[in-house]
Amino acid sequence: MATIFSKFNPFSRLIPFFKKQEEPSTNEPIAHFEEVREKEKAFTSVKRGTRNVPLDQIVGSVGRYHDFDSKFIPKGYGSDERLRKLTTEMSRGKSFPPISLYQIKDNYYILDGHHRFAAAKKLGHDSIRAGILELLPSEDTLENRLYMEKIEFRDQYRLPKTVELTEPGQYELLAEQIDEHHQYLEKNGKKRISKIEAAADWYKTIYLPLKKLISNSNLVDSFTGRTVDDLYLYISLHQWKEGKTRQYGIGIDQLIPKEMEAFREKMAVQSKHEYPDMKSEITAFILMNVEGRYEDRIMDQLFDLEEVREAHSVHGTIDIIVKIQLTRNLLASDAELISQFIHTTMRQWNGVVSTQTLIPGLSQVKKDDHSLP
Numbered sequence: 001m002a003t004i005f006s007k008f009n010p011f012s013r014l015i016p017f018f019k020k021q022e023e024p025s026t027n028e029p030i031a032h033f034e035e036v037r038e039k040e041k042a043f044t045s046v047k048r049g050t051r052n053v054p055l056d057q058i059v060g061s062v063g064r065y066h067d068f069d070s071k072f073i074p075k076g077y078g079s080d081e082r083l084r085k086l087t088t089e090m091s092r093g094k095s096f097p098p099i100s101l102y103q104i105k106d107n108y109y110i111l112d113g114h115h116r117f118a119a120a121k122k123l124g125h126d127s128i129r130a131g132i133l134e135l136l137p138s139e140d141t142l143e144n145r146l147y148m149e150k151i152e153f154r155d156q157y158r159l160p161k162t163v164e165l166t167e168p169g170q171y172e173l174l175a176e177q178i179d180e181h182h183q184y185l186e187k188n189g190k191k192r193i194s195k196i197e198a199a200a201d202w203y204k205t206i207y208l209p210l211k212k213l214i215s216n217s218n219l220v221d222s223f224t225g226r227t228v229d230d231l232y233l234y235i236s237l238h239q240w241k242e243g244k245t246r247q248y249g250i251g252i253d254q255l256i257p258k259e260m261e262a263f264r265e266k267m268a269v270q271s272k273h274e275y276p277d278m279k280s281e282i283t284a285f286i287l288m289n290v291e292g293r294y295e296d297r298i299m300d301q302l303f304d305l306e307e308v309r310e311a312h313s314v315h316g317t318i319d320i321i322v323k324i325q326l327t328r329n330l331l332a333s334d335a336e337l338i339s340q341f342i343h344t345t346m347r348q349w350n351g352v353v354s355t356q357t358l359i360p361g362l363s364q365v366k367k368d369d370h371s372l373p
Contacts, residue, residue, distance in 0.1 A: 033062045033102065033109040040144065042104050042135035050098050052127040053108055058117060060109040062102055086119040103134040105147050142168065157199035163207075164227045173233060177240075177260065178202050184261055206260060209267040210236060213255070236260070281325055282334050283309075283363075286342065287356040288320040294351025295319060301349060307341065322346075334359060 037043070090096070099113025108130070110117055120128045137144045146168045153171040154162045157178060165171060182198035214220065214231045223230070240260040257263050290298050295313060302311040302322055310323040326337055338357055346352055 033060050033104075036060070036104055036107070036109075037135060039139065040104055040135075040137035041139045042137045044136045044138065046134045046136060048103065048132040048134050050129060050131045053101060053130045053132070054127050055117070055121050055125060057106060058101065058108045058110060058128075060107070061114060062109050062111045083115055083118055083122070086115050087122050090116075090119050091123055098129040098131045101130045101132050103132050105137060105144075108132070157203075158196050159199065159203055163232075164229045165233060166226055166230055170233055173237060173241075177206070177236065180260065181206065205264045205268060207232065210256070210263065239263075281327055282337065283323065283325050283360055284334075284338050285358040285360070286322040286324060286346070287318045287358065288322060288346065289317075289353040289355075290319045291351040291353060292319075294349075298346075298349060298351055302346070305345060 086096075096116050097113075099116050100111040101108040102111055103109075111133075113128075113130070117128060137147065146166070149168055149171050150162050150165070153159075153174065156175075163171070163174060178195070178199045181202045182193070182195055185193055185198055185201060211228055211232050214228050214235065220226060220228050220231055235256065239256050239258055240263075257266060288298070298320065299311055299313060302308050302320070305324075307324045307326055308322060309325050310321075312321045313319065314321055324338075324341070326341060338359070342355055342357065347355060
């Protein structure tokens with residue numbers, strides 16, 4: 001897939017924000033809890049209550065790592081017997097108290113409940129109920145500053161989950177959206193509501209619907225190291241804050257109105273299963289001049305392309321007329337996608353002298369009248 005940030009794209013000045021990021025290595029061993037705590041200078045604690053924690057985020061033990069192997073399987077016969085008993089009881093639906101975890105950033109360390117965790121993992125569970133005490137990192141690093149911004153934004157507005165941005169200083173732009181939405185709700189509802197209530201409504205009626213549209217588009221796959229939330233901010237900023245007139249990529253305006261509250265109203269009448277994809281169909285006609293001896297072969301090559309809908313050999317100044325249909329996401333431009341398709345297919349073939357592209361403006365298609373004899 002070609003990058004959408006070309007000279008044709010209205011958002012091209014933000015290319016540096018979406019340049020390819022290096023992915024962290026997954027081969028490095030997880031350090032012991034005390035080593036991580038010392039490295040992050042994580043000594044200030046905050047109680048986070050009880051919630052379900054994904055098992056794959058529980059990476060270590062507080063003080064008992066010698067009793068368990070790297071997969072949290074207990075060592076020794078007695079411990080193994082206890083694990084078997086717990087696994088059997090858990091598989092039969094018996095409930096157990098939450099385990100106790102220390103949290104340092106996105107990783108968790110078991111303080112109490114090693115065997116319950118091991119049993120849940122052995123049964124193939126995805127998560128486990130846990131009481132959490134978070135230790136906040138104080139080491140002055142870019143990663144830690146970004147993490148603190150993330151949890152401060154979540155906690156300030158009491159959001160159910162964190163918003164995962166990858167650049168510091170961007171959460172204030174989301175806060176501006178919440179403030180704007182807060183004012184709108186009070187003005188139109190003609191009553192005072194709290195900022196927390198406004199944030200909850202923004203999260204449910206604006207943030208989640210647009211995030212769902214972006215997730216459905218798989219657009220984030222084109223940007224290594226970036227998140228769907230990065231794209232949420234990127235798109236919403238330019239649709240709702242910048243609002244500049246542009247020539248290319250205007251299809252996005254049909255899906256995402258240029259005003260945040262208009263988008264909210266539009267999505268309010270759709271169920272999650274009815275959310276449209278951020279994709280659009282492009283129809284174009286390609287006029288081809290080819291050498292006569294290659295014409296039959298080129299016609300065969302054209303029909304092998306999934307994007308080709310029709311191909312006609314004609315007499316006159318043009319040798320072949322081709323109708324193609326392409327699919328693009330709504331941030332890309334027609335010109336860019338068509339140009340890439342032509343230059344990677346037909347322009348590479350032997351015998352093709354030249355091509356000319358026609359993009360329809362207003363189109364009308366007459367249906368067949370089957371009532372006639």
